[in-house]
Amino acid sequence: MSSLKSKFLLSPDVTYLNHGACGACPKEVFWEYQKFQLDFEQHGCRFMDFSYPEQFHRSREELAAFVNCSPSDLTLIPNVTHGVTTVLRSLMLPSPGEILLTNQRYRAFERLWEESALERIIPVETMVNFPVSSNQELLENIWSNVNRNTSAIFISHIASPTGLIFPVAELCRKARERGIFTIIDGAHAPGLIPVDLEAIDPDFYIGNCHKWMSAPKGVGFLYVREELQAYLKPLVVSHGQEFPGAIGSPLVDDTLWTGVKDSSAMLSLPALFKFYSENDWSAQQERAHQLAVSCHQSLIAMFGNPPLFQPESSFYRQMFAYPLPTKDLAKVKTFLFEKHKIVIGGFPYEDQAWIRPSFAAYNSEEDRDHLLQALADYFSLTH
Ligand SMILES: Cc1ncc(COP(=O)(O)O)c(C=O)c1O
Known part of the structure; x- marks a missing residue:
C-alpha cells in the first residue's frame, strides 16, 4: 500500500482508480x-x-x-x-x-x-x-x-x-x-x-x-x-x-x-x-504518473490496441483512456468492483468499452497490478 493512502479516507480494501471523476480528500x-x-x-x-x-x-x-x-x-x-x-x-x-x-x-x-x-x-x-x-x-x-x-x-x-x-x-x-x-x-x-x-x-x-x-x-x-x-x-x-x-x-x-x-x-x-507542502506532493504526483505510464504500456502489451498517444509522451498526465476488446463497459466495471473492489472510470465509444484509469498520489504499484490482473482474469489472458 502507498504510504500516502493511509492519509486518505479511502477504504483500505478499495482500489480507487477514478480520481479524475471525483478526487479523494486527505483525512486532515x-x-x-x-x-x-x-x-x-x-x-x-x-x-x-x-x-x-x-x-x-x-x-x-x-x-x-x-x-x-x-x-x-x-x-x-x-x-x-x-x-x-x-x-x-x-x-x-x-x-x-x-x-x-x-x-x-x-x-x-x-x-x-x-x-x-x-x-x-x-x-x-x-x-x-x-x-x-x-x-x-x-x-x-x-x-x-x-x-x-x-x-x-x-x-x-x-x-x-x-x-x-x-x-x-x-x-x-x-x-x-x-x-x-x-x-x-x-x-x-x-x-x-x-x-x-x-x-x-x-x-x-x-x-x-x-x-x-x-x-x-x-x-x-x-x-x-x-x-x-x-x-x-x-x-x-x-x-x-x-x-x-x-x-x-x-x-x-x-x-x-x-x-x-x-x-x-x-x-x-x-x-x-x-x-501538499508537508507531503512532498509534486514527487508523489510524478510517481503516480509513472504508474500511469507503466499501466498504459502493459495494457498495450496485453490487448494490442494502438494507444491514443504514446505512453511515454507528454500529451497526458496520470490519466489516460484505453479500449478493451468488448462493448460491454457496464459488465467490466461491475466485475471489477464486485470481484476486485476496483473503482475505475470509462465510457463507450465507437462500439468499444474504453477504460480511463486515473493514478493519484495515493495509488501504488499493487493498485496498478491489481487492475492488470483483474482485466487478465476477465478476458482470460495471462498477465
Ligand atoms: C472536462 C470537465 N468539465 C466539467 C466537469 C464538471 O465538473 P463538476 O461536476 O465539478 O462541475 C467535468 C467533470 O468530470 C469534466 O470532466
Missing part, C-alpha cells in the same frame, strides 16, 4: 472541513458574519497564488458546471456567429450549446485526430475551423474522455490576436499539471479543486480577465456585494454570499496547501 483536510461545519453549527450567524469572509478570502488568495493570477481576478464557486454556466449565460456573443468546440468536450454542457444555437451562435466541432503526434498538429487542426464568424473558443484544458492535454496557452494567444474570446474548462487541470494563468492568459478559466487537487467536494474557481469582469452576470443573485467582507469587486463579492449553503469545502483550501 477533511477534518478541517468538518471543523468549519461544526463552527457554523456552534456559532451560527456570528460565524457567517465574522470568520467566514476572512476564511473565504484567505482560500481565494492562496488558490490565486497556486494558479498564478491576481487574487482580484479569481473567485470561488462550487464547481466547474456553475462557472461554465455563469460565463456562457453572461457572454453576449455577436449573432449570427460561431463558437468553436472539440469532440473531446465534457458532455454535460450540451444544453448550453443548444441555447447558443437558438440565439444563432452555432457550435462548430473540431474532431481531434488520434493518434496525436504533436501540439502543432492539434493546434492547426483546431485553428482550421476558425473563420471570420468565430467569436469564441470553448475548450477543455485536459479532455475528460481521454486525458489529452490541449496547448491552451498557444490557442489563447492566437485567439486574442483575432479578437476571439477563450473559455477554458480546466476541470481536470489544477493539481494534475501546473496551471499558470498569467502564462495562459485566457479570457475565462474555470477549474475544480475537488478533482485532482483533492479538496473536499464543493469547491472550484472562476478566473475572469479584468476587462471582462464588469460583463459577468452572477448565476445566483444575493447579498454578496453588501455582505461583510465584500471587497468592491463584483466578480468576487457576488460569489461571497449566494444564500445559505455549506461553504466549508471552500474554506478548507489553506489546509490542503499545507498538506
Whole structure:
C-alpha cells in the first residue's frame, strides 16, 4: 500500500482508480472541513458574519497564488458546471456567429450549446485526430475551423474522455490576436499539471479543486480577465456585494454570499496547501504518473490496441483512456468492483468499452497490478 493512502479516507480494501471523476480528500483536510461545519453549527450567524469572509478570502488568495493570477481576478464557486454556466449565460456573443468546440468536450454542457444555437451562435466541432503526434498538429487542426464568424473558443484544458492535454496557452494567444474570446474548462487541470494563468492568459478559466487537487467536494474557481469582469452576470443573485467582507469587486463579492449553503469545502483550501507542502506532493504526483505510464504500456502489451498517444509522451498526465476488446463497459466495471473492489472510470465509444484509469498520489504499484490482473482474469489472458 502507498504510504500516502493511509492519509486518505479511502477504504483500505478499495482500489480507487477514478480520481479524475471525483478526487479523494486527505483525512486532515477533511477534518478541517468538518471543523468549519461544526463552527457554523456552534456559532451560527456570528460565524457567517465574522470568520467566514476572512476564511473565504484567505482560500481565494492562496488558490490565486497556486494558479498564478491576481487574487482580484479569481473567485470561488462550487464547481466547474456553475462557472461554465455563469460565463456562457453572461457572454453576449455577436449573432449570427460561431463558437468553436472539440469532440473531446465534457458532455454535460450540451444544453448550453443548444441555447447558443437558438440565439444563432452555432457550435462548430473540431474532431481531434488520434493518434496525436504533436501540439502543432492539434493546434492547426483546431485553428482550421476558425473563420471570420468565430467569436469564441470553448475548450477543455485536459479532455475528460481521454486525458489529452490541449496547448491552451498557444490557442489563447492566437485567439486574442483575432479578437476571439477563450473559455477554458480546466476541470481536470489544477493539481494534475501546473496551471499558470498569467502564462495562459485566457479570457475565462474555470477549474475544480475537488478533482485532482483533492479538496473536499464543493469547491472550484472562476478566473475572469479584468476587462471582462464588469460583463459577468452572477448565476445566483444575493447579498454578496453588501455582505461583510465584500471587497468592491463584483466578480468576487457576488460569489461571497449566494444564500445559505455549506461553504466549508471552500474554506478548507489553506489546509490542503499545507498538506501538499508537508507531503512532498509534486514527487508523489510524478510517481503516480509513472504508474500511469507503466499501466498504459502493459495494457498495450496485453490487448494490442494502438494507444491514443504514446505512453511515454507528454500529451497526458496520470490519466489516460484505453479500449478493451468488448462493448460491454457496464459488465467490466461491475466485475471489477464486485470481484476486485476496483473503482475505475470509462465510457463507450465507437462500439468499444474504453477504460480511463486515473493514478493519484495515493495509488501504488499493487493498485496498478491489481487492475492488470483483474482485466487478465476477465478476458482470460495471462498477465
Ligand atoms: C472536462 C470537465 N468539465 C466539467 C466537469 C464538471 O465538473 P463538476 O461536476 O465539478 O462541475 C467535468 C467533470 O468530470 C469534466 O470532466
